[in-house]
Amino acid sequence: MAKTTPALFVRQVxxxxxKIAxxxxxxxTISTLMVFVMVVVASLFFLVVDQLMAWGVKLIFGLGG
Incomplete structure (x- = not known):
């Protein structure tokens, strides 16, 4: 493997x-907003699923209040 000098490395970097677009x-901004929207949607989805599973466990085992 060829050795790279620090100057050559910096030039290559x-x-x-x-080349980066x-x-x-x-x-x-749009990408950031879409990430926040998806976080909220995923959070609400998992909240609903968690509540349904908790309700099912209470129904089956008669646990909780």
Whole structure:
């Protein structure tokens, strides 16, 4: 394996960073909002499933109040 000098490494890193297609501010904002929306949807889903399972356990075993 060929050894890489620090200068060559930095040059290669800069070349790779130049290839990155950075998102626009609008794209980043929309993506962030979509993540928050999906977190809320998933949280509500698991809340409902948890409550249904707790209700089922109480119904079957007669536990809880």
């Amino acid at each position: 800069r070349q790779e960073v130049a 950075w998102p626009t501010r609008k794209e980043a």
